[in-house]
Structures are given as C-alpha cells and as structure tokens.
Amino acid sequence: MAERGAWWREGIFYQIYPRSFQDSDCDGVGDLTGIIHRLPHLLTLGVDAIWLSPIFTSPMADFGYDIADYTGIDPLYGTMEDFDALVKAAHDGGLKVILDLVPNHTSDQHPWFLQARHARDDPHRDWYIWRDPAPDGGPPNNWLSEFGGGAWAFDSKTAQYYYHAFLAQQPDLNWRNPQVRAAIYNVMRFWLRKGVDGFRVDVIWHLIKDAQFRDNPANPDYHGGRPPHEQILSRYSADRPEVHEVVAEMRAVIDEFDDRVLIGEIYLPVERLMTYYGKDLTGAHLPFNFALLSAPWHAREIEAIIADYEAALPPGAWPNWVLGNHDRPRVASRVGPDQPRVAAMLLLTLRGTPTLYYGDEIGMHQVEIAPGEVRDPFERNVPGIGVGRDGCRTPMQWSALPQAGFTQAVPWLPVADDFTHENVVNLSADRRSILNLYRALIRMRKTHRALVTGRYRPVAAQGDLLLYRREDDGEVITVALNLGDEPVAIATEGRGLDGEILLSTWLDRDGERIDGTLDLRGNEGVVIGKAI
Structure with missing residues (x-):
C-alpha cells in the first residue's frame, strides 16, 4: 500500500537530461561532474529529487536509451567514482537520486545480444524476440517501429527476424523469459545497493508482447501528418495483461529496500494507466500521468482532465502530474508566451x-533545429512532420557567457538564441522572474500542508477561468487561474474565494485581501489562503 507521508508523495521531482545540463570537461556534452557543480541551483530552487535520463554505457544510437552495459557509466558522462560522488553530494544536500531504467530493449552491442545473434542454439537466443520469416519471406507480422518503418530486422546469419519496438539498434528483450527478468532485477539491486532512491522505468507498458504475435489492427482515426507507426493500434505489441505481473515483480525488488520508489513511463488513456498501480497498489508507486503534455490549453479541457484522473484513481493511489519531459515540446512553447507562469502554478498546486x-523553471522554449544539426534518430527517420525531440533537449541556459555557461566547447546541440537574457543568473536577479515564481511556488507548497496532503475540490467556473480548492484540516487554499488574455472579475460571494493572496504569478500581490470581488489580469493566476 502507498505510505502516507512518503518522500515521493510529498516531494518535487526534477528531470535532468545529462547531455544538456552542464559540461565540465569541455567536450560539448554534459556530464556527472557538471551536475554536481550545479546542485546548488537545485537546492535553491527547492526540489526534492533528481531523475537522471540514462547515463549507462551506450553506443548512443538513441542517446543512452540503447544500453550496452546496465551496470557501467558511459565515459561520456564520467566514471563510477563520479556517480558515487554525485549520489553523496545529492544526499548530503537532501536530494534523492532516481535513475532511468531501460528494460524493454538493449543496444545491439550489448554482450547479451551479440551472443544471441551468434547462433539459433546460443543460450542467450531466447533473451530476445526472434521469429521465422512469413511464408513470403517477409516480416513475421505487421508490427511497426515507433521510430519509423517496420519493427522486424532480418538477421542474415541465422535467417530469422528480431523485434525492435524502436531502432533496429535497440532489440527488444524477451520478458517472458525468467532469466531476462532475473538479470534486470539484479541490475536494479546493483544500483539500489549503491544508494539510488528509485527508478523511472522506460516504456514499461511495452515489456510483454502477444504470445501469438498476432497482427495489430488498423487505426481508423489515423491521418497524414502523424507518425507512421500510428497507422496501426498496438493492441498486441504493448500493454498486454501479463505485463502487470512484471510490474509487480519490479515493485517487489524495490520493496526489498527501504524508502524507494518505482515510477513507470506509460502513454496510455487514463483507464488503462490506472491498472499500472497494480492489484492492491503493488505495482508502480507512480505511473506517470502525461495527460497535460498533449492537452489543449483551455480551462474546460484541463478541468475535465483533472476530474477524470481524480475519479479514476484506485483507493489509496497517489496522483502525479508532468508538464514537460525529454520527448515532448517545451511547455513554454505549447501554452504560448504568456501562459508558462500559469502552467507553473497549475503544476505545483494540483494534488499529487x-x-x-x-x-522549465527559466521558461526555456522549444528550439528550432536546422536540418543539418538534427541529432534525434526519430526525426532523421521520420522527417518533416515535427516529431524531432532535439528542440526540448538543448543546453541549459545558466548565464550570458558564451554557450550560456553550459560549455566552453561547441555544444552537442545549439543553445537557444535568447540565452543572453533568459538564463539563471539574470532571472535570479529579477525579483518578478519566472524562476523566482517557481522558487516561491515551491516554498509555498512546502509551507502549506493543504497543497501537499489536501483534498482536491473543483470550483464551478466558465470561460478561460480554472478554479479549484485544496483542503486540509484547518486550512483551505483556493487556486484561480486565468488561461485567457482578457481580465476577469469574479464575484466571490457564496463561492468561498475570500481570503488573502498568498502568491500571484507576477509576484506583486502577496497579502492582498479578497473580499467581494477577485480581479485577475489576463494570463494571471493567484493562490488564496484562508484558515478555517
């Protein structure tokens, strides 16, 4: 069962894409020592845990999501000693450390796969998914790669196809094989013994495939301009019922250690997402809720998303919310230039x-990458329809120094063109900046228990206005967000909106009393407190 008061329930997570955070050795790529150097920023921001995208040994076909050694640190990022130093420095500062576990597939350079493709009778053959050609000599079925093209690669030496849900350089492991499960669970134990506080499990819903390898059905809603793999529904290649046994086993490994967390990456509709909490909440502690990543930025749409999610949660399950990650366009570009502050207030005042x-704390936007500078294999395989992920992975903007203070070399991706103004140093000095709003929101969240443990209560609203309340014993917090650019005046009588403004998105109304009417500027949000 979910533990009331657990750190992962009350804390705030911060995802670091290590390649782009801070370069310490002048090779243009971020590294572990660079992260250590920038921990003071995270402590000042006030977050509680850092999640690192993959840092394991890898040929980097998919920038670390193709792992060649699950228990090694890639030299690009440093050494195991650097990793140990990062864990110690983070823990000394009160920060938890979460690693990205990628168990669905390995690199084609992993020793397991090199052995598996050696011969059909190799002991590691069944660690991967191999099938004979179809009668016409083609792929075994119609499954498609999420990175474009078919999902089966032919191995001429052994005359069979192997399955890859992503790149051909990322062969899928066979999670129906108990030896595979045992090997990955031992990988988890290795890192947990080194002090890691948990894992975010990559594409956890992909782990089990249909035992009969049936063709996926066509997607009747597919239209041009969408990624090609969406032409079919992944009914038989993902989210199979047996996957929940695997998730429960992963959770059991986590539970061998005190106070750790299991997070699942799951892009599924809300009703299917909920099953990943597991029977009696013995699955993932936090199946990632990505509903806001693709939501139209309209008050009624968001209100409905929150209501549906809250209603679907199993008893005792703990919610979570995400506004940005390494696979989706930056929130500042999705919601428009005037709404990132409102988005920040939404994220940090919802329950979960x-x-x-x-x-995101400095409002970094999606960067347009010139064709000659594209690094993302997804964009290279499926160009021209906007699937590239490079634009949300550009270097962190620390200062107005060359390359934004990220590196003294040529960075692996270009720095955004606004870095001389939009950077940590400048925004720290601006009392009303978005960075100082994030810091204030996090301080407020830590100060008012209603924002952490309080119930979520929607308040009826219309148009561009989103209203909700967080209630805990002795305190009511009301959040009023204007998702439009026109000012609104709200009569507070009978709506429980009276009280004192604790924080506005423009950091200029603290302490203002609300009695009778709440006035909101366009693109403004406020948090109102009231003791009961």
Missing part, C-alpha cells in the same frame, strides 16, 4: 507529485 523538466 509534480515533476519539473530542466529549464
């Missing part, structure tokens, strides 16, 4: 664990 993506 919030996850911030590096750079």
